[in-house]
Amino acid sequence: MKKLFTFLAGFILFISQDIQAQFCSTSGNVVIFANYDGGDLTINVDEDIPNLKIGICTYEAVTINITGPFASNVTAVQYAGFDSYNNHCSQVVANTTINGVSSSITEVLFAPPATFTTPEGYGSIICAYSCDTDWQGGCNTAEQIVDYFVNEFDGELLMYYTQYGCWPAQSIAISGGGTCCPGIEMTAPVADINFSDTSICPGECVTITDASTNEPTEWTWTFQGANVSTSSIQNPGAVCFDAAGNYQITLTATNIYGSTVAIEYLTVEACAVPGCTYQQATNYNPAATVDDHSCVFNCGGGCPGDFNDDGFISVADLILFVAAYGSVCPN
DSSP, rough: OOOOTTHHHHHHHHHHHHHHOOOOTTTTEEEEEEEOOOOEEEEEEOOOOOOOEEEEEOSSSSEEEETTTTTGGGEEEEEEEOOOOOSSSSOBSSOOOOOOGGGGGGEEEEOOBOOOTTTTSOOOOOOOSSSSOOOOOSSHHHHHHHHHHHHHTTTEEEEEEEEEOOSSSSOGGGGGBBBBOOOOOOOOOOEEEEEEEEEEEETEEEEEEEEOOOOOOEEEEEEBSSSOOOOOOOOOEEEESOEEEEEEEEEEEEEEEEEEEEEEEEEEOOOOOEEBOOTTTTTOTTTTTOOOOOOOOOOOTTTOOOTTOOSSSOOOHHHHHHHTTTTOOOH
């Protein structure tokens, strides 16, 4: 089962990890480490991830050391693999052990049944060393390993770290990410914007919310012509516009796989505003653009035109005037 290109394959995968480092879900709590040669694996839990669960799969035995400032967040560590005698890494490892956490949350299983069947893999969980989906020389495919541990832990994949050869001498930090995300479609968000109304009048507000898909984690908004110019929260809420015009609203939605931009336009119409347009009136409305005949003039006592003697010249007086217009005045 061992291949002549063991060293070369392990070296290439090791070098490529920094280039390909990936996180598979921002809400994930399952981290997986898989190789063929086993060895001494030190995991540095340097990220504050609640309810963290760690799965390890190797063909040869491995010494697992859990360290780091957030090691207490780990709630389960399970080894599942062939666990054969290992005498070719830096130290002889006779059988797999797990250190650094309480033994009550650890488990070492010999070749448990795979939960995902594929002709390219194997029927039991025994080893994995790449992100490829083709035949694995008797080992499991990456998808089989991920499916097994995600089901075992009833969690969500945060990262999958894999290589062929013995584990590196230095610790592997959670913050460094994994090698790939098997079985997970890695997509950037599709930015989209939702308006409560696409046409408003000056002085009015519109509620703006995020309608993006593919789980963005960051939002960058710009509002042309609004009372606020930018925002970085998911749903900015009420955004107000004082002047008529056609304004551009831009959203950049981002997650760990990339970002996309959505651009929409909001029309602020020069709406007719009814009201009293006469400055001399007591109810003058400076924002009014169309007179609605509601003006009231306070002339005090003895004001000409105050036909009903209520102290105001209003529409009521005009009606009395029109009704009497053309009548002969008494001597």
